[in-house]
Amino acid sequence: MSTSPLADLAQQTTELLAAIAALSTLDALRDAEASLTGKRSPLAALQKSLGALEPATRKTAGAELQEARRIVETALEERRADLRREARRSSLETDRLDLGDVIPSDVHWPLAAGHPGLVSLTQRELEDVFVGMGFTVADGPEVESDWYNFEALNIPPAHPARGLWDTFYIDLGEPETVVLRTHTSPTQIHLMERAVATDSLPIHSVMPGRCFRRDTPDASHLYSFHQIEGLVVDRGITFGDLAGVIETFTRAYFGPDISSRLRPGYFPFTEPSAEFEVTCTICRGAGCRTCSSTGWLELGGCGMLDPAVLAAVGIDGEQWSGFAFGFGIDRCAQMRHELSDMRALIENDVRFLGQFS
Amino acid sequence: MKVSLNWLREFVDLPETIDDLRTVLDDLGLVVEGIANVGHGLEDVVVARVDEIRDIQGADRIRLVVVDAGHGPLEIVCGAMNFAVGDHVPLAPVGAVLPGGFTIGERTVRGVTSHGMLCSPRELELNDDHQGLMVLDGLIEPHVGERLLAALKITPDVVFDISVEGNRPDAWCVEGVARDLATRLRRTLRSPAGASTNSATKSDSFASASIDDPDLCGRLTVSVLRNVKVTASPSWVAQRLQNAGMRPISNVVDASNLVMLELGQPTHPYDAARVARHTLRARRARPGETLVTLDGVERQLAKSGRGLGDTGEDLVIVDGDDRVLGLAGIMGGASSEISADTTDVLLEAAFFDPMTIARSSKRHALRSEASNRFERGVDPQLALRAAARYAAILSESVPEVQWLANPIDVHGTIPIPPTVELRGTDIARLLGVEIAPEDVTAILSGLGFSLVQKRDHVQVTAPTSRLDVRAGSEGRADVIEEIARLYSYRRLPRHNPSWPELGVLNDRQRLRRKLRDVVVDAGALEVWTATLGSDADFDLLHRDQPRVRVTNPLAADESVLRATQITGVVRAWAKNYERGLGDVILAEFGVVFAHPSVTSEPRMTKGGAGGTLTLALPRENERVTIVLGRPDDDAKSAVALWSVLARRLGLQDVVVRSVNEAPRGLHPTRAAGLVDRSSGALLGYVGEVDAELVDAVTTGSPLRRLGLLDIDFDALADARLATRVPSAVMMPSRFPSAVLDLALVTPQRVNADDMAYALRQASDLVEEVTLFDVYQGPGLAEGTRSLAYNVRLSSSDRTLNENEVTRCRAQLIDAAASLGAVLR
Numbered sequence A: 001m002s003t004s005p006l007a008d009l010a011q012q013t014t015e016l017l018a019a020i021a022a023l024s025t026l027d028a029l030r031d032a033e034a035s036l037t038g039k040r041s042p043l044a045a046l047q048k049s050l051g052a053l054e055p056a057t058r059k060t061a062g063a064e065l066q067e068a069r070r071i072v073e074t075a076l077e078e079r080r081a082d083l084r085r086e087a088r089r090s091s092l093e094t095d096r097l098d099l100g101d102v103i104p105s106d107v108h109w110p111l112a113a114g115h116p117g118l119v120s121l122t123q124r125e126l127e128d129v130f131v132g133m134g135f136t137v138a139d140g141p142e143v144e145s146d147w148y149n150f151e152a153l154n155i156p157p158a159h160p161a162r163g164l165w166d167t168f169y170i171d172l173g174e175p176e177t178v179v180l181r182t183h184t185s186p187t188q189i190h191l192m193e194r195a196v197a198t199d200s201l202p203i204h205s206v207m208p209g210r211c212f213r214r215d216t217p218d219a220s221h222l223y224s225f226h227q228i229e230g231l232v233v234d235r236g237i238t239f240g241d242l243a244g245v246i247e248t249f250t251r252a253y254f255g256p257d258i259s260s261r262l263r264p265g266y267f268p269f270t271e272p273s274a275e276f277e278v279t280c281t282i283c284r285g286a287g288c289r290t291c292s293s294t295g296w297l298e299l300g301g302c303g304m305l306d307p308a309v310l311a312a313v314g315i316d317g318e319q320w321s322g323f324a325f326g327f328g329i330d331r332c333a334q335m336r337h338e339l340s341d342m343r344a345l346i347e348n349d350v351r352f353l354g355q356f357s
Numbered sequence B: 001m002k003v004s005l006n007w008l009r010e011f012v013d014l015p016e017t018i019d020d021l022r023t024v025l026d027d028l029g030l031v032v033e034g035i036a037n038v039g040h041g042l043e044d045v046v047v048a049r050v051d052e053i054r055d056i057q058g059a060d061r062i063r064l065v066v067v068d069a070g071h072g073p074l075e076i077v078c079g080a081m082n083f084a085v086g087d088h089v090p091l092a093p094v095g096a097v098l099p100g101g102f103t104i105g106e107r108t109v110r111g112v113t114s115h116g117m118l119c120s121p122r123e124l125e126l127n128d129d130h131q132g133l134m135v136l137d138g139l140i141e142p143h144v145g146e147r148l149l150a151a152l153k154i155t156p157d158v159v160f161d162i163s164v165e166g167n168r169p170d171a172w173c174v175e176g177v178a179r180d181l182a183t184r185l186r187r188t189l190r191s192p193a194g195a196s197t198n199s200a201t202k203s204d205s206f207a208s209a210s211i212d213d214p215d216l217c218g219r220l221t222v223s224v225l226r227n228v229k230v231t232a233s234p235s236w237v238a239q240r241l242q243n244a245g246m247r248p249i250s251n252v253v254d255a256s257n258l259v260m261l262e263l264g265q266p267t268h269p270y271d272a273a274r275v276a277r278h279t280l281r282a283r284r285a286r287p288g289e290t291l292v293t294l295d296g297v298e299r300q301l302a303k304s305g306r307g308l309g310d311t312g313e314d315l316v317i318v319d320g321d322d323r324v325l326g327l328a329g330i331m332g333g334a335s336s337e338i339s340a341d342t343t344d345v346l347l348e349a350a351f352f353d354p355m356t357i358a359r360s361s362k363r364h365a366l367r368s369e370a371s372n373r374f375e376r377g378v379d380p381q382l383a384l385r386a387a388a389r390y391a392a393i394l395s396e397s398v399p400e401v402q403w404l405a406n407p408i409d410v411h412g413t414i415p416i417p418p419t420v421e422l423r424g425t426d427i428a429r430l431l432g433v434e435i436a437p438e439d440v441t442a443i444l445s446g447l448g449f450s451l452v453q454k455r456d457h458v459q460v461t462a463p464t465s466r467l468d469v470r471a472g473s474e475g476r477a478d479v480i481e482e483i484a485r486l487y488s489y490r491r492l493p494r495h496n497p498s499w500p501e502l503g504v505l506n507d508r509q510r511l512r513r514k515l516r517d518v519v520v521d522a523g524a525l526e527v528w529t530a531t532l533g534s535d536a537d538f539d540l541l542h543r544d545q546p547r548v549r550v551t552n553p554l555a556a557d558e559s560v561l562r563a564t565q566i567t568g569v570v571r572a573w574a575k576n577y578e579r580g581l582g583d584v585i586l587a588e589f590g591v592v593f594a595h596p597s598v599t600s601e602p603r604m605t606k607g608g609a610g611g612t613l614t615l616a617l618p619r620e621n622e623r624v625t626i627v628l629g630r631p632d633d634d635a636k637s638a639v640a641l642w643s644v645l646a647r648r649l650g651l652q653d654v655v656v657r658s659v660n661e662a663p664r665g666l667h668p669t670r671a672a673g674l675v676d677r678s679s680g681a682l683l684g685y686v687g688e689v690d691a692e693l694v695d696a697v698t699t700g701s702p703l704r705r706l707g708l709l710d711i712d713f714d715a716l717a718d719a720r721l722a723t724r725v726p727s728a729v730m731m732p733s734r735f736p737s738a739v740l741d742l743a744l745v746t747p748q749r750v751n752a753d754d755m756a757y758a759l760r761q762a763s764d765l766v767e768e769v770t771l772f773d774v775y776q777g778p779g780l781a782e783g784t785r786s787l788a789y790n791v792r793l794s795s796s797d798r799t800l801n802e803n804e805v806t807r808c809r810a811q812l813i814d815a816a817a818s819l820g821a822v823l824r
């Protein structure tokens, strides 16, 4: 019997494994890698010697060598992972600090101006205007069921109006039952339900918050944005009151030379519905490219609460009436600060962030 | 929807200027999104024949063209190459003013004088083609010298692009827009002429129709038109379609489209020869059936969709062999399409259930001009009027056409227009102002509503074209909206309501504002990072955990709702750092989400059709995440910031307590929980960002420690969890204080805040305890460190004497001993 070139394979493997086990640092491992599994490894030498064998023996020998290589490589990778863990453990140990022992007054704190975000700043200004007008402020969740986002707002399943909102659906429950809210209007429903449950009508509230629409981002849209919604439910509230509130808000927020007007629109949850426009803030009404020469810019939607919405939350429409309005917080910021690309809001470049106070 | 002014003027007199009309349309809620002029400025353009084409020396992009427009040869310099001698092209002679106000003058190029301009379709604003000149041969039979407008049979027109709201099924046609204008302007509305049947032969001797499912198909009418010849449409038909953005195809198809644009009734012409037994039947599609629609796509019918409550219902039209001809009201099939050989036409004009059309159209992602109208609700009484109009238009190109008598008219369930009671006070109650009864009557009857005066109310019945009008109190709001709309919203007086309730922020909102102010005052910049991230991002800190996933993300890396803000803020910091702008503190105020299966508090809410299901929604947790990235920042600066926040927010006693298992993302040996001493609640974490996370989100790893504060705002805002300092103030003693320094060798496991607390509790005389030094190292036993406290003693009613101070010191040492500490 001729001696196989692989006669030493078992022995070689054992020696390699021992060498690997003996490695004690990541640096040592990196240095030894070539001689263990790389070009200078005994396994590579054996690989070369296979060429001289009969095809039949070569095949079996090749397989054996392959298996040995796999064992050695696995051992090396395990060792590498062990050493990494060990290195991290020891560096974490060196780093260990009981934060209870920190003495705040020892910490050096350079003085520098901070800045609120443009959206939260704008939201606060809007809230302040409405609080001054007698509104409270309410928050609501960002994930909603289809009931709150649509159906209670008089938009039944498969209603073509659902197509007006490009909805992100969430993988929970039955298909299309859970959504990222497409507007702040579901918060209206929560408020009215709560008021009915606690017998605490009337409601005069604004609801700011983050909303989501499945809309490819560009200079004027992001898939997430912020709206502020207003809701009044009281006795004897009319469309004239709605128009008055919109006008008061417009002048208070944009300035005395900016006014508002309403034109018919369509929202399933209000009837009559209106779009509201404000004097173009660029040309002050004279007509320019931004306002398509009309002198007006569309800001939001509004209307008298639809009787179907009142019915959905159990409010008696003979006793109570109300209105709702909503518009974009980001859009207000854009108008006031001449923001040419909304994407700057999420890019978080500190040169952009450091401008708002 | 594109509506031409000339077309509108056939229905109603409109002498107004374009701007005035735009204002009226906008105010009617028919918002004009664009105005296009068609065929304006072409009055001077004539047809010219190309007689000769010569090269110009030294120029290869322009040539000299000699044309004749009826007054002898004219030399024109021209850059287009797409024509040959003998072709007829439009010529704008010197002095002509083209659309857009451009006046043609003589000009000299490379020594050659050009006496006019040869035009492309775009230069004439006829269409967007700018490839070359508009070569007229093939389009028309051109005559040299003829005015181009006459040659092309174009009438100058203005086209309004109007956005029609979803509650105006009636306004999706020229007549509907005209009706609004006529009512607003108090003018007469004219109707277009329809044909009458002109054959003694009865329709049912040739064709038949039936409805299997009366709930889905409310009406199916079939008109039989024989002796048809398929040709091109008359030019006015073609122009109207083009102005509306539709392509002319043939007289038979174009007439159908024209009627839809004009009256709002979609119709469908079938080649009778390709409809078995000349029979049309409306029925539900059966599972397994397929249809190749006109767009060439094979559709699986009656297959339930993903949409909420979508059972997969499709309504189809089948022939006498039960073969599916088309998806009713949405799109026809190729098999019964009109062809050049068609001689007999079956014209279907029907009413289909709007919701069925809406669901099918959504499920098959198939929208058509027809489905857009049917899903909003086409007037169920319009079918035969539309057929008559169709026959009238078709007979212009085919005078010999025969419309068989008694068109087939099968009924299913047709919605009945609701009747609404309008009481005397209803209008003022909703609008805030009375509107004169004669105005109300003029408006409503102008819109086709019928009014019957009863003793204490007016009974208003909506026209069949207004399927959007509901019954009961909702219908009342619908009717009043129409009154307000036609009266003009701008004429309604404004009023400022007032109420006794105050406008205020609640505690949570005030706290949020205060926290933001303090964080900003400390030097932080507020960021806004993405709510939606990738699986890989989620896995960085929440590997193997269930995630809240978006079903229909815009991109794969925006498909998971974030479970932390840490990753986002660190990434925002890293991006700035890589630009050399990393010496900042960044803070985000936002919401993170936990899958309902991993949170102990999923949000239970109602949902599903009718709100009949109870759904478990993700827990939403509002957090404030602050990353400190200035050069010397680390866990200590984060703790220092927290101590300032805690004091400014009036928190009574929050312990910075080491944790055995820090959440991922925090440096494992430099993290602590913020624990309210009396409630035991965890208000957040403080520490450093784990270097592994920084590595994962940066390209080159910055060797910089990042301080981290991740506050649970929900806990912070809950006064039961985050204990506030009492509202009654502590009055400082007017007597001198005694100050003691105590250095205590304390086991490492004892928290320094706990020790301070124990010292405070040791005696009533302790006013304040402050840690001022920590020592660890030579001289101290392993596992211990020395904590040096400054203890201020005082009494409100006396100066403390030496004995009292000594006794107190002993009490302090005892208290320290109870925690295993000894005086150093």
Ligand SMILES: [Zn+2]
Pocket: A280, A281, A282, A283, A284, A285, A286, A287, A288, A289, A290, A291, A292, A293, A295, A296
């Ligand atoms: Zn403007």
